[in-house]
Amino acid sequence: MIETDLTITNKLGLHARAAAKLASTANTFTCAIRTGRNGKLVDAKSVMSLMLLAASQGSVLHFLFDGSDEELACQAISDLLADGFGEEQ
Numbered sequence: 001m002i003e004t005d006l007t008i009t010n011k012l013g014l015h016a017r018a019a020a021k022l023a024s025t026a027n028t029f030t031c032a033i034r035t036g037r038n039g040k041l042v043d044a045k046s047v048m049s050l051m052l053l054a055a056s057q058g059s060v061l062h063f064l065f066d067g068s069d070e071e072l073a074c075q076a077i078s079d080l081l082a083d084g085f086g087e088e089q
Helices: 016-026 047-051 070-082
Strands: 002-007 032-037 040-043 060-066
Touching (some): 002 070, 040 047
Antiparallel strands (some): 032 060
């Protein structure tokens, strides 16, 4: 199991398009991926669950990756968030 904290850096935060990109990326892996803040974790493969986090720019999300491809998943999600979901800053 891998645990890490990642910061939402894009200007609009975890809005619908960003949540869809995160869920889409998470769904390419077989491992379980959960994320959240303030002790509440949700399934990172669910767009609706991600949007309910209401994570704005600067929010720190805690991620848990558990499964055979957890290292690849962690790297892909880390890269996605570091790139600001591919949005202009």
